Amino acid sequence: xxxxxxxxxxxxxxxxxxxxxxxxxxxxxxxxxxxxxxxxxxxxxxxxxxxxxxxxxxxxxxxxxxxxxxxxxxxxxxxxxxxxxxxxxxxxxxxxxxxxxxxxxxxxxxxxxxxxxxxxxxxxxxxxxxxxxxxxxxxxxxxxxxxxxxxxxxxxxxxxxxxxxxxxxxxxxxxxxxxxxxxxxxxxxxxxxxxxxxxxxxxxxxxxxxxxxxxxxxxxxxxxxxxxxxxxxxxxxxxxxxxxxxxxxxxxxxxxxxxxxxxxxxxxxxxxxxxxxxxxxxxxxxxxxxxxxxxxxxxxxxxxxxxxxxxxxxxxxxxxxxxxxxxxxxxxxxxxxxxxxxxxxxxxxxxxxxxxxxxxxxxxxxxxxxxxxxxxxxxxxxxxxxxxxxxxxxxxxxxxxxxxxxxxxxxxxxxxxxxxxxxxxxxxxxxxxxxxxxxxxxxxxxxxxxxx
Numbered sequence: 001x002x003x004x005x006x007x008x009x010x011x012x013x014x015x016x017x018x019x020x021x022x023x024x025x026x027x028x029x030x031x032x033x034x035x036x037x038x039x040x041x042x043x044x045x046x047x048x049x050x051x052x053x054x055x056x057x058x059x060x061x062x063x064x065x066x067x068x069x070x071x072x073x074x075x076x077x078x079x080x081x082x083x084x085x086x087x088x089x090x091x092x093x094x095x096x097x098x099x100x101x102x103x104x105x106x107x108x109x110x111x112x113x114x115x116x117x118x119x120x121x122x123x124x125x126x127x128x129x130x131x132x133x134x135x136x137x138x139x140x141x142x143x144x145x146x147x148x149x150x151x152x153x154x155x156x157x158x159x160x161x162x163x164x165x166x167x168x169x170x171x172x173x174x175x176x177x178x179x180x181x182x183x184x185x186x187x188x189x190x191x192x193x194x195x196x197x198x199x200x201x202x203x204x205x206x207x208x209x210x211x212x213x214x215x216x217x218x219x220x221x222x223x224x225x226x227x228x229x230x231x232x233x234x235x236x237x238x239x240x241x242x243x244x245x246x247x248x249x250x251x252x253x254x255x256x257x258x259x260x261x262x263x264x265x266x267x268x269x270x271x272x273x274x275x276x277x278x279x280x281x282x283x284x285x286x287x288x289x290x291x292x293x294x295x296x297x298x299x300x301x302x303x304x305x306x307x308x309x310x311x312x313x314x315x316x317x318x319x320x321x322x323x324x325x326x327x328x329x330x331x332x333x334x335x336x337x338x339x340x341x342x343x344x345x346x347x348x349x350x351x352x353x354x355x356x357x358x359x360x361x362x363x364x365x366x367x368x369x370x371x372x373x374x375x376x377x378x379x380x381x382x383x384x385x386x387x388x389x390x391x392x393x394x395x396x397x398x399x400x401x402x403x404x405x406x407x408x409x410x411x412x413x414x415x416x417x418x419x420x421x422x423x424x425x426x427x428x429x430x431x432x433x434x435x436x437x438x439x440x441x442x443x444x445x446x447x448x449x450x451x452x
Contacts, residue, residue, distance in 0.1 A: 002049045003057040005042050006095040016098040023088050028428040032420070033065070033093040035132055035427075044124040048116055058105055063113045065094035066105070068125065071394050071417025072424075077107045114401065119312075119408035123333055126412060129419035130306060130334070138303025138426040146298035146340040146376070147308050148383040149326065149347070151319050152391070153277045154312065154411055155289040157400045158268040163259075164200040167219045168193055169269055170251040171226050177247055181240060183233050189222040196222070223255050273404050275316045289399065290407045291316055293326050294415070296386050298342060298379055304422035305386050309333060310415035312408040319343075320350035327356050340373075342380050386418070394418045 012018060023030060042060040049057065069090055070080045081103055084090045088099055096104075114122075133139040159165070175188045196218045203212035227248060234240035250269055257265045267274045267288050274288050281287075295309040309330040313322055323341075331338060341360045343350070352360045361373055363380055391397035396414040399407060 002046060003059050006059045006061050008097065011097075013098055018097060019088055019092045019099055020097075022099060023092055026431050027089055028424045028431065029089045029093050031427045031431070032132075032424060033095075035136055037128060037131065038064075038095070040128060040131075041124055045117060045121055048118075048121060058109055058113070059095060061095035062105065063109070064125065065090075066110060067114070067122075067413055068416065068420055069093065070110070071413045072420045074393050074395055074417075077110050080110070081105075081107050114409050114413075115405070117409070118405070119412055122409055122412045122416075125416035126307065126310065126419065127333060129416055129423065130308065132423055133301065133303055133306060133419070133426075136303070136423065136426060136430075138423060139297070139301035139306060141336065143297045143299060143301045143306075144308050144334050145336060145338060146342075147295045147330070147338060148298055148342045148380055149293065149295045149323070150344060150383045150387065151291050151293050151313070151322065151346070152387045153279060153287040153289050154292045154396050154399050154407060155287050156268065156271050156274045156407075157398050158271055158274055158288055161267040161288065163254075163257075164197055164204075164216055164219055166254045166266065166269065167216075167223045168197045170247075170254045171219075171223045173247055173269060174226050174230060174244075174251055177244065178230060178233075181243060183230060183240065185226065185233075186229050187225070189226065193219065193222050220255055223251060227251055227255065271402070273314065273407070275314070277316050290314055290404075292396070292411045293322055294383060294387055294390070295326070295330055296383050298340065298376060298382075300382070303426040305382060306419050306422070307386060307390070307415040310411050312404075312411045314404055314407065319346040320348060323347065323350045323352040323356075323360065327352055340376065342376055344380060390414050390418045393421070 025031075038061045041064045045060045045064065066080060066084070069075070069084075070077070075083065084094070085101070085103055091100055130139070130144065134141055171189060171193055175185065175190065178185050196215050200212050200215035200219065203209070203215060230244060230248065234244055250266055250272060253266045254269070257263075265276070266272050267276060273290070275290060276286050276288055277291055278286050291313045293309070293311045293313055294307060296305050296307055309326065311326060311329060323343075327338065327341065338356065339359060341352070341356065342363075343360060344363050347360070347362050350360055350362075358368065361369070361377060363377055365377070369377070391414075394414040394417040396411065399410045401407070401410045
């Protein structure tokens with residue numbers, strides 16, 4: 001069933017106050033809610049619903065507005081629910097006509113909405129942020145023809161992985177699942193396994209690596225015994241084999257993986273899609289998450305530096321080999337042809353499409369570089385503070401959404417939240433300029449009368 005979308009009825013209520021009579025309609029958030037084309041978002045997000053019978057979903061403006069507020073102000077789902085009840089501007093932005101004393105949605109509604117909306121649908125939030133910037137004068141359409149492309153790591157909300165902790169955790173998960181399903185194990189190794197983990201950590205801290213490796217071998221032995229014991233107990237029982245299939249597969253991978261192996265490793269049991277990525281940082285040699293491509297405008301617009309494209313790139317591809325998919329995706333999202341793409345040295349040997357091959361300029365390039373292009377290459381580092389703000393202020397520094405779908409959704413939502421934040425400042429600045437002009441007009445009239 002399709003959602004029942006909200007429209008402004010203009011009616012009054014005897015016992016409730018209208019929000020537009022309570023709040024300042026000149027507030028930046030109220031202005032932003034007026035300039036956003038909600039019908040465009042309703043059309044894009046409404047495509048995932050069907051006309052079958054059932055409970056109607058929540059309105060698109062409510063859920064899209066909550067997603068924008070969450071990533072614009074760096075709030076968790078719980079903090080967003082609490083702030084929505086006490087902030088009338090949040091309720092007005094989400095399409096409410098009257099002040100609500102209780103939330104009209106549940107915290108889990110946000111999770112289900114994100115899972116239903118794939119990355120292809122959530123991209124509409126970035127498109128609408130750029131369209132709003134164009135309509136309000138914060139940016140011009142020509143600003144998006146030249147972009148800077150770079151990659152960063154979106155870390156996952158996982159603990160720093162070590163072999164000892166992973167094997168200990170895998171054994172604990174198997175033992176807990178065996179108790180839940182009624183499988184009686186010969187031994188759980190709960191007490192001695194914890195003792196071996198503590199011994200390994202203490203030996204490693206003291207740089208006594210031979211003793212630490214012996215404790216690690218003990219942990220591997222305990223995990224192997226539990227895996228074999230469960231395999232014997234569930235053999236021939238299809239229901240138990242289906243329940244233990246995925247946990248046993250992860251436990252075997254954790255037990256068999258070694259330090260210098262070339263195959264993919266398991267770095268987290270609850271998020272096996274996590275990858276180890278090294279970006280050459282002195283303070284953080286390795287990061288655990290997914291690689292994300294970020295593209296910003298080459299020149300700063302009136303309203304700020306906007307993100308034109310954001311996309312998660314699972315598999316840790318080489319930076320230069322991402323342009324074959326990123327450039328066509330960016331052009332279809334922006335609805336315009338790119339005339340220039342600036343990138344860092346990590347994009348040398350890129351695989352850009354043939355019609356864009358000579359539009360990509362890499363830092364340090366000498367051939368086909370004019371004075372104008374040299375000045376634009378010096379602008380390449382403008383993408384770095386954008387990435388920094390997206391991480392620290394818009395929830396890309398620690399992704400809590402599950403799976404590869406959560407990685408892709410969080411990258412797009414963080415970029416949309418970043419774009420809407422400078423739009424708030426732009427609308428606030430416009431309001432200040434208008435008020436200043438109105439205040440100066442009576443003074444001009446008084447001075448004109450005095451001179452006359």
